[in-house]
Every structure is written in C-alpha cells, then in structure tokens.
Amino acid sequence: MGGMKPRWGAAFVVLFIVALWGCGPVALRRYLERMTGFEGFIFVSVADGSDGNRGVLGEPLATIQAGIDTAYTYIEEGLADAVEVHVAAGTYEVRDEEGDFIDMKEGVSLYGGYSLDFKTRNPTVYVTTIEDTSTGGTEIAAVRACDGITEATVLDGFTILGGGGTTMDGWSTALDIERASPTVTNNTIIGGSASPTGYTIALDIYDDSSPLIDHNAIVGGNAQGHNYGITVSLDSFPTIRSNTINGGSSGISQGIFIFDAGAMIQNNSIEGGQGTTTRGIFINVSSWVSIKGNTVSGGSATGESSGILVMSENVTVEANTIYAGYSASWGTYGVHCVNVTLFTVRNNTILGGETGGTGGANGVLCNASSGLIFDNTIAGGIGEWGPGITLISSSAPLVENNIIFSSSTSGGYCIHEGDDNGGYAASIRNNTLWDVTGTTVLYCTYDGQTLDTAAAVNALDHADGNWDQNPDLADLDGADDDLATVEDNDWHLTAVSPVEARQGGRDGAALSWGFITDKDGATRTNLTQGPNDGPSNDGAAGWSMGACEQD
Numbered sequence: 364m365g366g367m368k369p370r371w372g373a374a375f376v377v378l379f380i381v382a383l384w385g386c387g388p389v390a391l392r393r394y395l396e397r398m399t400g401f402e403g404f405i406f407v408s409v410a411d412g413s414d415g416n417r418g419v420l421g422e423p424l425a426t427i428q429a430g431i432d433t434a435y436t437y438i439e440e441g442l443a444d445a446v447e448v449h450v451a452a453g454t455y456e457v458r459d460e461e462g463d464f465i466d467m468k469e470g471v472s473l474y475g476g477y478s479l480d481f482k483t484r485n486p487t488v489y490v491t492t493i494e495d496t497s498t499g500g501t502e503i504a505a506v507r508a509c510d511g512i513t514e515a516t517v518l519d520g521f522t523i524l525g526g527g528g529t530t531m532d533g534w535s536t537a538l539d540i541e542r543a544s545p546t547v548t549n550n551t552i553i554g555g556s557a558s559p560t561g562y563t564i565a566l567d568i569y570d571d572s573s574p575l576i577d578h579n580a581i582v583g584g585n586a587q588g589h590n591y592g593i594t595v596s597l598d599s600f601p602t603i604r605s606n607t608i609n610g611g612s613s614g615i616s617q618g619i620f621i622f623d624a625g626a627m628i629q630n631n632s633i634e635g636g637q638g639t640t641t642r643g644i645f646i647n648v649s650s651w652v653s654i655k656g657n658t659v660s661g662g663s664a665t666g667e668s669s670g671i672l673v674m675s676e677n678v679t680v681e682a683n684t685i686y687a688g689y690s691a692s693w694g695t696y697g698v699h700c701v702n703v704t705l706f707t708v709r710n711n712t713i714l715g716g717e718t719g720g721t722g723g724a725n726g727v728l729c730n731a732s733s734g735l736i737f738d739n740t741i742a743g744g745i746g747e748w749g750p751g752i753t754l755i756s757s758s759a760p761l762v763e764n765n766i767i768f769s770s771s772t773s774g775g776y777c778i779h780e781g782d783d784n785g786g787y788a789a790s791i792r793n794n795t796l797w798d799v800t801g802t803t804v805l806y807c808t809y810d811g812q813t814l815d816t817a818a819a820v821n822a823l824d825h826a827d828g829n830w831d832q833n834p835d836l837a838d839l840d841g842a843d844d845d846l847a848t849v850e851d852n853d854w855h856l857t858a859v860s861p862v863e864a865r866q867g868g869r870d871g872a873a874l875s876w877g878f879i880t881d882k883d884g885a886t887r888t889n890l891t892q893g894p895n896d897g898p899s900n901d902g903a904a905g906w907s908m909g910a911c912e913q914d
Contacts, residue, residue, distance in 0.1 A: 408479060435471050459500060507540075535562070561588050585611060610662060626652050636662045669695070762790060775800055834909065864909065
C-alpha cells in the first residue's frame, strides 16, 4: 500500500460538504470561494473574455448577460447576498428584436467604466457601451430592469444606446424599467430611432416602479414621431435628481413626460430638445408631481415650445429657473396650465421665451385653470407679443407677491386677460408690475381696457396692494447681456431695491401658504417697518416680492 495516493470519490466530497455545513454556511462559502475563485465580484471584458471562463479576475466573461447570470447563480446558491459585475471598456452589442437584451436581476449590480486590467475605473475614460443593434421590432430595449428589482441593485457607469427602425407605432427604448425600482446613476442613456409614427425613449419607467435616477445624462432619440428623455406612467413614482435631460432632436420632443403617475423632479437641467413641438416637462392627467430646483428650457421648435406643460392636478412648481424656449412660429410658454384647478407655481424665475413669428411669448399661461401663483419673478418673452401672465377661458388663479414684467418692445403686458370667456384672476395682490421697456401695458382686461398705473390696477375689484416702479434687479440680462440665456441672469432684489419691493409682499407664513423659504432656500422674513403696514397688506409687514427675499 505504500506510495498509493488517496482517492477522493463523490461520496467523500458529499461527506466533506456535510461536515462543512456542520461548521456553518460561512465555512462552506469560504471553501467554495477557494474552489471557484469567486470573491464577491464577477468580471466581464468584451476585448479578451470568454463566456466559457469562470468570470473571476484573470478569467473574465465576454458578455454582460453571462456576468449577470453567473452572479445570480451565486446568490441563488447562498454564496452571496449581492454581487457586483465589473465591466471593462468596450462596446457590448445586443439585439432585442431577436430576444437578445440585458436582463437585470435583483442583487446583481452592474458597474461599467473599468480598464481592461480592472485596476482603474473611470467611465469617462474607459467608456463601456451597451448598444442595441436592432433595426426592427415593435417594443425593443437595450437594457431591462423588471419585476421586483429594488434600489439595492445598481446600474452605474454605462453608455446605453437604444435601437432603431421600429415598426409603425412601435417603441424603441434604451433602458426599460417595469415593476422595478433600481438605482440608476452615472450613465449616459440615449434613445434610438423609429419609424415616422414611432416612439423613442431613452428611459421608460412604468407599472408601479419607483427607481432612483441620479446624475445621468439622458437624451431622447431622433424619431420623426415622438421622442422622450424620460417617460413615467402607470402608478410609478421615481426620484429624478441631478441629471442632464434632453428630449431629442426631431418630431415631438420632450425632456420628461409623466402620465397617470408621480415623480420628485429635483435639481436637474432639463431641455425639450429640437423638433416641431418641444417641451421640457409635460405633466399629463392623474399625476402628482413636485418640480423643484431645476433649470428647465422648452427647447427649440418650429411650432410650440413650453418649459413646463401642466394638465394634471396636484403639481407644484417651486424654485426653478424656467425658460420657455424658442418657437419659429406658434408661441412659447414658460409654465402652461390647462384645465387644472389645483396647481402651485412659487419661488420661480420664469422667462417667456422667444418667438420668430406672431405667436405669443408667455411667461405663464393659464387656460381654464385656477391655482396659486405666488412669489415668482416672471417676464414675458421676446417677440411681437410677450405677456408675463396670460389668463384665458375662465381661468381664476391667485396672483400674489410676484414681480412681473415683459421684455417685448411692441406687445408687452404684465398681465393680460386674453379673451372674453371669463379669464379673470381671483386675486391680483401685492405684485410689482414693471414697465421695463417703456411700452409695457401693466394690465389688459378681457374687454380690452389697458391699465397703465398701479392705481388703475388696484381699482379693480379683485386687485389690491400692487406697485408699478422699477424693482432694481441685480443684473437683468446677466454677464453676457443676453436675456434669453437665463442661467446667468440675476433677478435678485438688492439692498438698494425700493422698500416697496423688498417689504411689500404678503406674509405667506401668517396666511398659511405652506412654504416659508425663497428660491435660494433662505427663510422669508416679515419685517416690521416699511410701506406694507397699511391696509393694502392686511395691516401687517410682509415678505419681499418676487422669487428671492431681500431683507
């Protein structure tokens, strides 16, 4: 028997594993890790990997889906609660029209942007692209996250390109989230193309999904039909924050479209894109949405351009910088409310855009709508007709504590009742109505009366406490002397602004308006001295007018 080697048969291995189980699952896990080389990560490289490899460092897999499936096997077998798949730079092609797409799974997070040796991660330098090469199909997507995936599962550091050539009325999506709530961060997500009547979506969120969408660059496609940066629908409620979002470059292009859903939209840069009709944000029926702290532009349209279009109750637009965009013909709208009775627009700076035709460049347009328009700085846009606020079709909002002016030199209005169908504000109180150009009508009534003084406006039975002088804003058109580039315009009041503007607003805290801060987040204060201790302000001192408090 001397010199004979022991023979470890299957029965012995089983007994050994049973013995390890007796020591607990941790011992088993460590043993199997040594046997397989698995240390909690799976590695994928299209450049030098093979799906026949183990997926460990030095033996990467070739495809992302093989990495996901391998990682999920470890989770199913109890070797890990969660696994990261690290993906090296390169282009990873899928073709969803043939059933080949990236199918994410709970617990398996994907991280792109690695160097080929996996020693360095920088998604900007080591670009990791997932591209759908489909040229047809009805509903195609490059990446799908479905059915119960939670925020613990992360998609980070990829460039994701949607496919093209979908059939009539078909959909092409770069990232599709359905009944799932992953964390999507640090990606570039670009929609593809579609037939003339098709739809392209960079990121589609629907059917009771609540993902976190954070720090991504998101661009809709270039279909002649409809393009969207992000769509949200069917009882979903994502948090969308700190992203750069563009609607696309053809047809009807919209940065964010929400229907029968909700969202928290915070601190993003959002543009409608280019096309026949462009919108930064479109909130459709049966939605609950908070839009706060964003820079929103309607884009550039041959037809209509809107910064924010609201067609749903329960929408709050707060502390944003809003530019209606450019229209070659029809008109532009900073905030456009249609058939809603419960909306709030507060603490925003809003510019009504620019028109190349005869359409109006409206700061805020209320169409058959009533709501709250409080503490904004609102300018009608650049064009032949540029009202700060337009009221039509039985609109009756409360308009209080705003600074309102127009940049139009030929058809400027601070407030315009646009027709004889009862567009009539419920309250016009404690606003600065500023004739900045020397040609602006402060108030035009539905029957054509033009009122050019605050006294004439205050004589209306629904108006009181308004003021009609220059509020002395810090820098109206910014360092570049261009009003249309809103990012550098400084519409703060200053220490030398007239006391009527600095202290002449109503005290929203005392009136239970539901907010006490200004656009910058500073607490609004009710000073005790100034012109606002008279009857025009309920016998009390007040806040500053406009978006920003100036004590």
